[in-house]
Amino acid sequence: MSVSVAPRHPHHSAGLMRGIYLPRAADALASAMSTYGIPLLVLATTNSAALTGAAFTLEWIPRLVASGLAGTIVDRRGAAGIFHLASLGRALALAAGALVLHCHPFGLVASMTVMVLATTTGTLTVFSYIAAETAGAAAGRRAGTRAHRVQAVLLGIEQTATLAGPALAGLLLLAGPPPMLAVITAFSLLAALLALRTPPTPVVPASAPKGRPGAVLLTGWRTIRSLPALGWLVAGLTVSNLATGLLQAASPVIVVKHFGQSTTAVGLVWSAAAGATLLSVTLCRFALDRLGLWPVGATCAALASLACVAAAQAPDYPSYLILIAVLMAAEGGMTVVLRTLRSRLIPPEKFGSTLSATILILLLPFPVAGVLTALTPPDALGHVITACAALQALGLFCAFARLRTDPALRS
Template sequence: MSAAVTPRHARHTPGLLRSIYLPRTADALAFAMSTYGIPLLVLATTRSAALTGLAFALEWIPRLAAFGWAGSIVDRRGASVVFHLASLGRALVLAASAVLLRLHPSGTVASVTVMALAAITGVLTEFSYIAVETAGAAAGRRAGRRAHRVQAVLLGIDQTATLAGPTLAAVLLLAGLPPMLAAITVLSLLAALLALRTPPSPIAPARTPKGQTGVGLLTGWRTIRSLPALGWLVTGLTLSNLATGLLQAAGPVIVVKHFGQSTTDVGLVWSAAAGATLLSVTLCRFAIDRLGQWPVGAACAVIASLATLAAAQAPDYLSYLVLVAVLMAAEGGMTVVLRTLRSLVIPPEKFGSTLSATILILLLPFPVAGVLTALTPPDALGHVITACALLQGLGLALAFTRLRTDPALRT
């Protein structure tokens, strides 16, 4: 591949700490704080549960719609450029919102401000995520046989941010709106500045030829279809995400209505799951060193399927918490395999578009899980989770059976 068509994110070679890990940490914290903190901000400003739910939807709907654009622009402009501009834009929007809310702490202006903030930060965060993930994949390609170590560190950063971000946002909000917005603004500015520390390639075209980058999600879909290993793994994990999404969507009903616990105990389930995932990612990193990707991925698939099946029949809250934590830990191991495979087999000039398509496919089961939860009587949720667990096991078994001899996972 000539330098004339290789995208910028495929040619950067600085140290991982300053060029990948530190920017990813700042962006992941800003991502987690904004995703969970802005709905809290809406509730504190409007006192409306309906508007709070709408704000959460406004964060996610534009993100899903922006996937194709984000991947295509990252391919054409380079990951570091898009990451810098998206993070800087998010910081400016947050700062402007803080000023408006200072001048108009309540009323129509405040309501419009926080709702617009939810939508705009959702889109900008999606662009920064696709960009920094693309840069991380390029680092994984350069690491070669140690690509799984890079992806394990990146996944650990994401899980740590998911664990700490919501709590930090809630604590800062207790001190008032300005401290929380200021913290996310500072993190966004830090991410933008760290993105500048990745030096541009001395030979970088203004845009990659359209024939090489394609047009967003269509290019990503075609690339997935042309890579059997990636296609089977994405298929298996998509079916697995249906079971995981159902447990997430039905969690409050199961914990509060079925087990008679408090809403705080619902959050404890997912905090335990995040902690278990962090431990799993670390262990899988060393396990892949010794055993390889396929054995570790297949073992995690078996554990995830059995944990979901058992969670559907959990007799009490404690066993349910442990089983969900085991499930998410196994999901973390499979995610390391997916990220590693993705970084190694996707052509660099199409990585952003293919990454966008992959993430969109993996996220589609979550709204389906929400619909299933809404349509299912509480007493029947266990049966639906059992059916999804069986579907999850079948999908993962087919995927890893087909991948058993694939060189992409045997390397």
């Protein structure tokens, strides 16, 4: 195999760019703008911390509910077609929302429209994400020993989108909700068109018995349990995501109400964090070549724990921004480790179902974080974040202590 790879490398790289990287870039930018822009829109129009937390919850709960169905459909229909349809559906939903908000910019109709958009975009985003991840994992397997480089590029694309998305959404929000939603619609349409170039992925044979999403998730859960390295890493990151999700959900309230900044400053926090994560992913790409998965993952876990504890006690906006950037950069390093590990360990025919189960587990803390934000008084958010940060440190320590001698992370 090594003899045939070298001559085909330029063609392979071009195929990755057209079929994997460009569609993922357009979809990631649309997802980032909607994920961060809709809660900002709720806070700007209602000035309510409770409704902001509720909107965050409404974005993430559908992702949990739809993850099992998304994995089933991707396994049976292939990643490219589902990627195209999900991006197209999100574009249509956003276009309809922009039209409604143009006619009814304020009041009950506007509030209901934004909440419905949070639910709809959250549902369709999980379909496009699982489809894109399945296509990316297939590309990683074709890359062989360079799989971690493919995953690093994909994560870099996502973080670049997260770098531009929140800031762009905040700026467009100054012109009003319809322009912001119109731009997200355009990126969703672009992703739908580019997804037509995505290479086909392995699918479950039509003769295979069809199972319900719950059964598919159970299959994915069993696959995770059969891979101890993947299971421990997913467990540690799930505990960590509670603290990360709480900071993400509470940031509009913390930045606007506690530090007295504008809604644009909230987008700047996550854009700075994405920039730091992009740098971290680039560094991890080379560090993984030299050091391996476990040293890089353990170092990032320690940095994430320390940064989260410090962010809960940040005295002002600049220090808060820097600490969030350090936290998310460390999270990005751990994500590269997770993606490389799952592309290496999960059987291709079970990747969609296992990815659905993995995403379901990893996303569970996010709606919980939204509920905590909605129920916690703004003055008490710091104490809740501190408690979650301590839990994050404990969870990551246990996970990487268990994985210290695991051959899957040492190879």
